[in-house]
Amino acid sequence: MSTDCKGAPSTNYTLQELLVAAAAREIKDNEVVFVGVGIPCLGAFVAKFTHAPNVVLVVESGCIGSMPYRLMLGIGDNACNENAIAATSLWRAFSDQQRGYFDLGMLGGAQVDKYGNLNSTAIFGKGDYKHPVTRLPGSGGANDIASSAKRTLLMMNQQKRRFLDKVDYITSPGYLDGPGAREKYGYTGNGPSVIISNMAIFRFDEMTKEAYLDSVHPGVTVDDVKKEVSWDLKVSPNVKVTPPPTEEEVEIIHILDEKKIYTGKGLKELTFESYIGMLEKSYTTLKSMFPA
């Protein structure tokens, strides 16, 4: 279901770079993609520089068709305005999504279940919604993206305590309790199409709506993955190995995230001088890469 990756595979890449490339390959050319921040957003830009030059990126603050000369540091970063086709409002961007214009949304969470429901609100632990052991940031736009983007990409950390039979709290609806549930509510979107974790890629069975293992990342076994999933995970009869990023993809990731803010520990090491230097360099480099 993902785009074929052309070009020579890289022999020198990190796990983060593989995840970026995996996200990039979920995007087809000419699609409208609602992007957040971090790895999936980086994936969207890699797609734009490779197989999907006409992809339209939309951010929650209200920018449509952004084409920035720098790494997007947030959904309300100045980068979002840069070369945008339309600078509008949050409510309008989300309304366009609810109307059905957005092909793909990107989500993350602290817990996911077999039906692709996501929790980014609270880990209850021994408590409950009002008194959770861990309070998380909340929905933000996630519930809306999960409801209305035609399909969604979920990015997760692979841990048994995060891949659950049932999440504590459904912040973002996947297939809820299975087949027919989304139809009952008449959501605009069709639900999640893929989960990309740090160990594997999962897709959803068309009939059962359950997530199944589609590919394992290089060096990971099916059993490794099963150990980090709480439910009885179905495995594709022809489970694949996730293709590594191409040399070109790795090169673009290095340019876009020069300081490894999303793909390494760069965030913690940033100084004001190195940060300003990053912005200055990025402008020159990226301007030459985007066609005028």
Place this chain on the structure above:
Amino acid sequence: MSTDCKGAPSTNYTLQELLVAAAAREIKDNEVVFVGVGIPCLGAFVAKFTHAPNVVLVVESGCIGSMPYRLMLGIGDNACNENAIAATSLWRAFSDQQRGYFDLGMLGGAQVDKYGNLNSTAIFGKGDYKHPVTRLPGSGGANDIASSAKRTLLMMNQQKRRFLDKVDYITSPGYLDGPGAREKYGYTGNGPSVIISNMAIFRFDEMTKEAYLDSVHPGVTVDDVKKEVSWDLKVSPNVKVTPPPTEEEVEIIHILDEKKIYTGKGLKELTFESYIGMLEKSYTTLKSMFPA
């Protein structure tokens, strides 16, 4: 209730000019006024050039704070954009009105009743709504203005068949069937405050919500007016004579409506050449009148 008119009264004015001035005097400085076309709109501009320089004029097409160098020929005329504070949308302008930001709206109709209900939809005659003797244009924005502007100014032709006990069709709600009726629906606006006709000015009794005669235009008697009203018209104990326009007001009207499009028969006599000439002249004249 209207603004006092300062300056020397004109001794050489037309009825149309008196009506423009009467409309102008209903506007206080700093108010937000939803304008249409014709005499009341001209009145709003006369107000802006005299006692109400800070009035904010809004038109249905979505322009706020227009300050054109020409006569506004429609609610979607290019003039509306000129020097506007905001160029936005129809739905937003009306939403701002529904939210309660607009002080005054201006309306006209084919029939009015004693509670200030207006009909601009259909004269039933011997027929009904679906088969009327005369089909009129319909509400346009009138229903919305009547519902939501804080107060409304109604402009009418004074004829017995137009000043009715009950209109055939309530396009624009006045006080409906009397005291308390508007409150029942929770309208944003408080209802009509004045009717200006070609013979007189009517205001509304605070208790009964019924229109009463407040002033007659020069040369018109109370009896003349009563003959052209279908209900038993109440008359103010100190009924006045409508003050004539001032010399300044007449002069401004002559500048704004040089070709007497709204204040005479100019519309029928317009040639392409005289029309282009009017636009060219108006630009020069008005630009010098508006402060930069």
Place this chain on the structure above:
Amino acid sequence: MDGIDSKKLLDKRISLKDAIAKFVFNGCSIAFSGMGGEQVVAPTYEIIRQGQKDLTLIGDSPCEPADFLIGTGQIKRMEVAWAAFAVAGVSQNYRNAVEKGIPHEIEVCEFSNYTMGLRFLAGSLGIPFMATKSLMGSSLEKYNDWIKVIDDPYKKKEGKIALVPAANPDVAIIHANQADKLGNTQFLGFSSNAENIARSAKRVIVTCEEIVSTNTIRKNSALTAIPQYVVDAVVELPYGSHPWNMPFTYAYDLPFHMEMIAQIETVDGFKKWIDKWAYGCKDHADYCEKVGWQRLHKLSSVEKQFYK
């Protein structure tokens, strides 16, 4: 509709004739942008030339699209707030149809300008209705079943609110100042309800005074009322609103309009007008030729002085 998603095309440019033939069909519901100015006139003439029938016109205050298409008998039903020619005069064809059934009776479903705007807003949001404080207590509510007055579910004490249903026309025609070949559409001034009319419709034809580069669009991203993913076809159509005005582009041709209104007051006069300006022109360029390029140019040049 064919299998290709026309909203995904990278070049949506097409002739007016082809756009109307492709997206306007017998029995469709159709909406037009414009509020006085920015009126969709040239595409209306093309619909007359092509003769699509049984149209449901959904609009706020349509002028030529309502009057002409009623007069030619192409409209079956109207959901509107108003139909006339503003300062220039009334809509005689609308009167004839309602008062006398000439050329035939039409169904009329009436709202106000704002509540038609809300119907398009609801359509653009993909939701079934919008609430409003307009309409309640008036005869519009009385004669229109689509207006529902409900108890406000959030009010503890008695509280009423009106609902109007979303509009979702089969096709919308938007006339704008400029667009790129992808369909990114900009107004240089007000946009009346255009951005919501477009989003509320299944298929969208953008006609524009000028096709510009995507770079021009990006340089003024605040002006983009309609993004490319809403649009199915882009037609370059200079003077597409004549005799109406186009902000920052050309002035209102009021004398032309007055002549038109005078002529179309009679059924016979209307027929002659349509014979000359619709059937008598093979396309919009032919119309412009007949109006006179010099006259059109004058309307542009007089307009430009206001932005010196």
Place this chain on the structure above:
Amino acid sequence: MDGIDSKKLLDKRISLKDAIAKFVFNGCSIAFSGMGGEQVVAPTYEIIRQGQKDLTLIGDSPCEPADFLIGTGQIKRMEVAWAAFAVAGVSQNYRNAVEKGIPHEIEVCEFSNYTMGLRFLAGSLGIPFMATKSLMGSSLEKYNDWIKVIDDPYKKKEGKIALVPAANPDVAIIHANQADKLGNTQFLGFSSNAENIARSAKRVIVTCEEIVSTNTIRKNSALTAIPQYVVDAVVELPYGSHPWNMPFTYAYDLPFHMEMIAQIETVDGFKKWIDKWAYGCKDHADYCEKVGWQRLHKLSSVEKQFYK
């Protein structure tokens, strides 16, 4: 509120201190604009200095306004979609309040970014609710009584739709690029929900990077998100969003933010941060001095290169 209608003033310029003192009161509900960038930071520090209590924060995704005012114990209730610092980190004060009741428990009423946007849109329209296809079937609906799922009154067969109630905060604080003294307010880029947050509120304080002439406003009328009649006070507040970014004006100060997040992770560290940057500064100019004008200037100059 005093008898004078502050929305009608012809000169609404006022100091930040006076604006906060006049319009933010104990027990009021308050909304802030911004979505990551354009965050209302300097006014948040001023509210900390003045110490208004029992606030109800109504917002989409507030960062400093939520985290700081929870940490100082000034917030009683939040109606929000999200609270954190995006790429920079989580909101430890929010976690402390919910998980441990430190400094005290807060009520939380949760929506999503879009549905908070719809609550402000409904508020700006003066209507009681807005319909949406979000929220249904999720735990947000389950735990929040203000979200009502109803039968669509326009659907013949079964059809569900969610309603969210209008938000109408007592006061909104909007940080924008520019405004004139009358309150006409412009964003040079995206506006997130600002135009509706302002209109939904009873009183509106606009803080802006620069006060400009009304002529400047008129020259770019498409950029005006908030017209004067919505606004009660205008405050010139350069670098009012620091450390966040302001489109076309200055870049995000991410290193400053990382330092801040690291320090405010502990209750003690947060106290010290507030001591230094809120109580330790007599006003925003003092804050800028402490950050360093050279640093702020560098953030502006690096931003400007992107628009060469």
